[in-house]
Amino acid sequence: MRGFISRMSATSLSVTLLAASAAPVHDMPVVRGDGGKLLVAVQPLADRLGIPVKHQNGALALQVDGTWVRLRADDITLREGDAPMARLRSFPTVHKGRLFIDVADVSTVLDVDARVANGRLSVARQKAHIDTKSTEDDGFNVTELAAPKHAPKPSPSPQTDPYAGKRLLANVSASVSDYAEQRNYNAMLDGGGQHFHALMYVNGMEGSRANVGGTLRVGDAGRKHVSLGGINNPLYGTVFAGGGANGVEGVSESGTFASYSATTVDARRVLAFGRRSGDWVREVALASQFGIFQPLIGIQRWHETPHYVLDPEIWFGMHGIGAGIQYRTTGRLYADTRLAFAGGGLPLVNGDALTQATFGYDVSKTFGVRAGYGIAHAQGGQALLQVYGGNATTSYTLSHFGIQNSAAVDFSRQFSKLRFGYINAPGYSAVENDGTFEMRRGVIETRAYFASGNSTDILADYRFKRETPSLTIGLESVHADNGGRTAPTIGYLFPVGSTLSVGFEFHPLANGNGIRFTAQQAVYGSIAPAQRSVFVDLESPVTAALDLFIDGMRIQRITEQHTKISVASGSHYVSVQSEDHRVGSPEERVLDGAPSDLTLPLWPVTDVHGVVRLPDMPLGMVKPSVAGITVILKPQEITTQTESDGSFSFPAQALDPSTTVTLDPQSLPSGLAPPAPAQLQVSQPVTITLRPSKKVEKVVF
Amino acid sequence: MISNRTFLAFVLFSAATVANCVHVRAANLSLGIDPMVLEFAAPFGGETHASVTVTNSGSSDELVYARPIDWRTSPKGDVLFERPGTERAHSLTSALTLVPSSFVLHAGETRDVAVILRLPANKDVSAANLWGGFILRASASGASAGGATPGGTILVYDTVGSPRRHLGLTKLAVASGSEGPHLVAHVVNDGETYVRPVVHMLVERGQTVVLERTIPCNVLFAGDAREITASLRGLPAAVYRIHFLLDYGDDSIVDGVTDARLH
Numbered sequence: 016m017r018g019f020i021s022r023m024s025a026t027s028l029s030v031t032l033l034a035a036s037a038a039p040v041h042d043m044p045v046v047r048g049d050g051g052k053l054l055v056a057v058q059p060l061a062d063r064l065g066i067p068v069k070h071q072n073g074a075l076a077l078q079v080d081g082t083w084v085r086l087r088a089d090d091i092t093l094r095e096g097d098a099p100m101a102r103l104r105s106f107p108t109v110h111k112g113r114l115f116i117d118v119a120d121v122s123t124v125l126d127v128d129a130r131v132a133n134g135r136l137s138v139a140r141q142k143a144h145i146d147t148k149s150t151e152d153d154g155f156n157v158t159e160l161a162a163p164k165h166a167p168k169p170s171p172s173p174q175t176d177p178y179a180g181k182r183l184l185a186n187v188s189a190s191v192s193d194y195a196e197q198r199n200y201n202a203m204l205d206g207g208g209q210h211f212h213a214l215m216y217v218n219g220m221e222g223s224r225a226n227v228g229g230t231l232r233v234g235d236a237g238r239k240h241v242s243l244g245g246i247n248n249p250l251y252g253t254v255f256a257g258g259g260a261n262g263v264e265g266v267s268e269s270g271t272f273a274s275y276s277a278t279t280v281d282a283r284r285v286l287a288f289g290r291r292s293g294d295w296v297r298e299v300a301l302a303s304q305f306g307i308f309q310p311l312i313g314i315q316r317w318h319e320t321p322h323y324v325l326d327p328e329i330w331f332g333m334h335g336i337g338a339g340i341q342y343r344t345t346g347r348l349y350a351d352t353r354l355a356f357a358g359g360g361l362p363l364v365n366g367d368a369l370t371q372a373t374f375g376y377d378v379s380k381t382f383g384v385r386a387g388y389g390i391a392h393a394q395g396g397q398a399l400l401q402v403y404g405g406n407a408t409t410s411y412t413l414s415h416f417g418i419q420n421s422a423a424v425d426f427s428r429q430f431s432k433l434r435f436g437y438i439n440a441p442g443y444s445a446v447e448n449d450g451t452f453e454m455r456r457g458v459i460e461t462r463a464y465f466a467s468g469n470s471t472d473i474l475a476d477y478r479f480k481r482e483t484p485s486l487t488i489g490l491e492s493v494h495a496d497n498g499g500r501t502a503p504t505i506g507y508l509f510p511v512g513s514t515l516s517v518g519f520e521f522h523p524l525a526n527g528n529g530i531r532f533t534a535q536q537a538v539y540g541s542i543a544p545a546q547r548s549v550f551v552d553l554e555s556p557v558t559a560a561l562d563l564f565i566d567g568m569r570i571q572r573i574t575e576q577h578t579k580i581s582v583a584s585g586s587h588y589v590s591v592q593s594e595d596h597r598v599g600s601p602e603e604r605v606l607d608g609a610p611s612d613l614t615l616p617l618w619p620v621t622d623v624h625g626v627v628r629l630p631d632m633p634l635g636m637v638k639p640s641v642a643g644i645t646v647i648l649k650p651q652e653i654t655t656q657t658e659s660d661g662s663f664s665f666p667a668q669a670l671d672p673s674t675t676v677t678l679d680p681q682s683l684p685s686g687l688a689p690p691a692p693a694q695l696q697v698s699q700p701v702t703i704t705l706r707p708s709k710k711v712e713k714v715v716f
Numbered sequence: 717m718i719s720n721r722t723f724l725a726f727v728l729f730s731a732a733t734v735a736n737c738v739h740v741r742a743a744n745l746s747l748g749i750d751p752m753v754l755e756f757a758a759p760f761g762g763e764t765h766a767s768v769t770v771t772n773s774g775s776s777d778e779l780v781y782a783r784p785i786d787w788r789t790s791p792k793g794d795v796l797f798e799r800p801g802t803e804r805a806h807s808l809t810s811a812l813t814l815v816p817s818s819f820v821l822h823a824g825e826t827r828d829v830a831v832i833l834r835l836p837a838n839k840d841v842s843a844a845n846l847w848g849g850f851i852l853r854a855s856a857s858g859a860s861a862g863g864a865t866p867g868g869t870i871l872v873y874d875t876v877g878s879p880r881r882h883l884g885l886t887k888l889a890v891a892s893g894s895e896g897p898h899l900v901a902h903v904v905n906d907g908e909t910y911v912r913p914v915v916h917m918l919v920e921r922g923q924t925v926v927l928e929r930t931i932p933c934n935v936l937f938a939g940d941a942r943e944i945t946a947s948l949r950g951l952p953a954a955v956y957r958i959h960f961l962l963d964y965g966d967d968s969i970v971d972g973v974t975d976a977r978l979h
Contacts, residue, residue, distance in 0.1 A: 686963070709967055709968055709969050710967060712970045713973065714885050714971065715973045715974070716887070716972060716974040
């Protein structure tokens with residue numbers, strides 16, 4: 016499964032897990048995606064955090080704090096079953112067969128504190144958790160663990176979600192901003208569904224050409240699909256490491272792929288055809304560069320274990336051969352090494368034939384170092400030296416990379432965040448700082464920016480925490496070469512309808528005034544699932560006004576004993592009930608229109624309640640609790656549990672007159688057994704007296 | 717019978733634990749384990765697991781580490797710790813894994829650890845009882861090992877097949893001594909597997925129950941005998957009927973009865 020990601024490239028972002036284990040973890044698989052987003056592989060991160068993960072029908076299921084949630088590459092919504100739990104910032108995406116999420120979504124998906132600062136993701140679990148009870152049942156008993164109990168059957172509840180029946184198709188955002196005298200603008204469309212996804216973006220700054228990009232995909236990510244736009248470099252590895260690629264690619268269900276692409280630098284065009292099978296990728300390509308065509312044959316292996324990555328590859332071309340290997344390890348002492356050789360006749364671009372060695376060591380939980388050196392085609396040697404560290408509330412990184420020095424310090428507490436950054440490169444240096452301080456009704460935001468060339472922008476404002484139209488007021492001081500001003504700012508953020516929010520802010524520039532503008536539009540589409548015809552037959556003639564319910568929602572009035580209804584695809588429960596609530600039917604399940612003929616009895620609606628009592632206990636037996644005993648109505652298998660005083664009740668519902676009341680023996684205290692099932696007496700409280708389950712073996716001395 | 721070496725180990729361990737408890741308060745370390753007893757029913761060649769919650773209720777970060785142990789109970793009912801493998805064919809320790817076996821617990825933090833049992837195949841035995849476990853110790857995170865530490869145990873049983881379970885009562889009498897009148901009971905595990913009994917004493921005078929007490933009793937392995945005593949001090953001089961009840965977890969309860977006149 017290759018080529019599902021556009022413009023993805025390995026990055027030096029390291030991941031540190033704080034509090035989850037004694038040793039920080041580095042070099043978690045991280046890639047840089049479209050629009051510069053940093054993406055991190057979900058499964059290795061979850062494994063490190065002790066979060067159980069399993070693959071389910073193309074989705075990744077994670078058990079977070081006892082709840083199974085699902086992630087899909089084509090779904091921007093985190094779900095529990097089919098129910099939406101949270102909306103992610105970006106669509107999850109697949110790279111090298113793994114599911115990646117935006118680092119900004121790590122906190123939402125894994126329920127952890129996650130912060131990104133200067134190329135470093137810090138993850139802190141407040142409460143580490145391993146739930147081994149959730150793994151596959153081996154069929155053996157662990158008697159001291161709580162016995163599973165029947166969950167009470169939930170009564171149908173009306174839907175209150177205003178977006179029920181609708182599906183989020185896309186998010187569109189646009190913004191224009193200026194700092195001192197520099198104006199920046201960007202717009203992004205991120206949307207799609209199970210079989211289609213579009214990510215388009217434009218960003219740029221005043222005086223320079225706009226950067227336009229994106230990818231359109233038809234088909235399922237990770238499976239059969241066609242992508243157009245920014246696609247994965249089909250030659251990507253250690254030998255051909257550089258350059259993004261634009262073009263078109265098609266991938267079959269079996270992993271066979273074909274693509275045509277061109278690099279954004281050095282104009283290398285590649286027509287490629289290949290297949291990924293397990294760890295192995297076999298590929299033939301026709302490459303052209305500067306008018307020279309040459310065929311290429313390559314074999315790559317993407318081999319990954321929990322402890323290391325080993326990716327060897329070899330390429331044969333008409334005018335040269337190339338070979339490379341990447342070896343990466345994790346642990347307290349870790350390494351990221353690549354060794355590539357490429358003949359000069361191969362179609363190389365800037366960054367290809369990457370050879371590098373980076374090593375790191377976590378001196379302690381709060382302090383680590385990494386150092387390395389790399390060299391690639393058309394790039395001089397670049398050294399990396401980094402010192403990093405942190406704890407649950409603070410992280411810092413000091414870096415030297417190539418000709419650039421930088422430093423970053425982050426402070427994060429429950430209601431406040433503060434960040435300092437410094438960067439120095441030939442011809443440019445800047446210091447910046449921003450912070451947010453949450454208060455009861457609002458948020459104070461601060462920002463300070465000092466760059467070479469006397470460019471300064473300092474802002475402090477107060478924003479009201481409201482879902483409704485919200486005001487921002489503050490003070491900003493701006494200075495540039497040609498002047499400077501200090502003046503108040505005022506902004507307004509307001510929703511337009513339920514899916515569009517628009518905001519603007521007036522603020523001072525070095526000369527005159529400026530306006531910052533943001534807009535975000537969520538696009539919803541109606542879900543119109545296929546309707547199936549189901550015939551409903553009532554066992555007795557209609558003598559009262561009857562309503563038909565689907566999933567607890569009243570759908571239509573029934574006037575005849577035989578009725579044809581429409582039921583949407585999927586799992587639904589159908590029942591009828593009289594208008595006066597005196598008679599009704601049990602709920603019958605209809606799955607994708609089956610059964611197509613439904614016969615519903617009409618039974619009296621009954622309110623069942625009662626109490627479970629203890630017997631006269633044998634000598635010496637301690638009186639156990641009667642709380643939490645499971646009461647079952649048979650044959651419908653409707654259950655509830657007793658309160659601390661032994662009382663129980665079922666919601667009023669249509670019950671078969673032959674219904675009996677019994678108890679789940681597994682839920683009873685030791686030494687007690689249930690009596691014989693009792694026939695239900697309409698409108699009479701039910702008293703169930705337990706009986707001792709033990710005989711007495713008497714010994715007289 | 718226990719060996720002198722085992723007894724010495726127990727005495728040393730007890731002394732160390734007492735010493736540690738004093739230091740524990742000073743260092744404000746804490747270690748909570750729940751449940752402390754696990755009962756499995758995995759067959760030979762089978763695998764099963766359970767979750768144990770470890771809690772640091774103290775105010776300091778702790779390094780928690782586990783050590784596998786064998787153990788058994790003395791005729792008095794005390795738990796004796798042994799080197800892994802001492803219980804030979806009954807030793808479960810080599811088949812047990814604790815994951816993770818060491819970890820850092822921050823102050824106030826709770827963590828679930830997994831106890832995994834992978835029992836090797838043994839076609840020759842259809843029913844058996846094995847046991848083992850772990851000692852968990854906690855030290856201040858960052859401190860050198862060997863300091864005073866709180867500790868706790870996870871005791872694990874596994875029952876293979878359906879060995880017969882029974883507890884017999886061989887003696888029940890009232891004796892008197894310097895500590896006043898007391899009930900003496902001799903109990904023997906004449907079944908084929910371990911028993912964790914609930915022991916109850918009930919004293920009747922005429923038709924009136926005048927004393928009712930639950931008596932703590934540790935596990936009895938197959939063949940073990942135990943003397944259990946319970947004080948009757950404070951009862952006025954009279955004739956009493958005393959019930960000594962043993963609920964050993966099967967379908968019946970042993971009700972030992974004796975009449976006694978207290979002076």
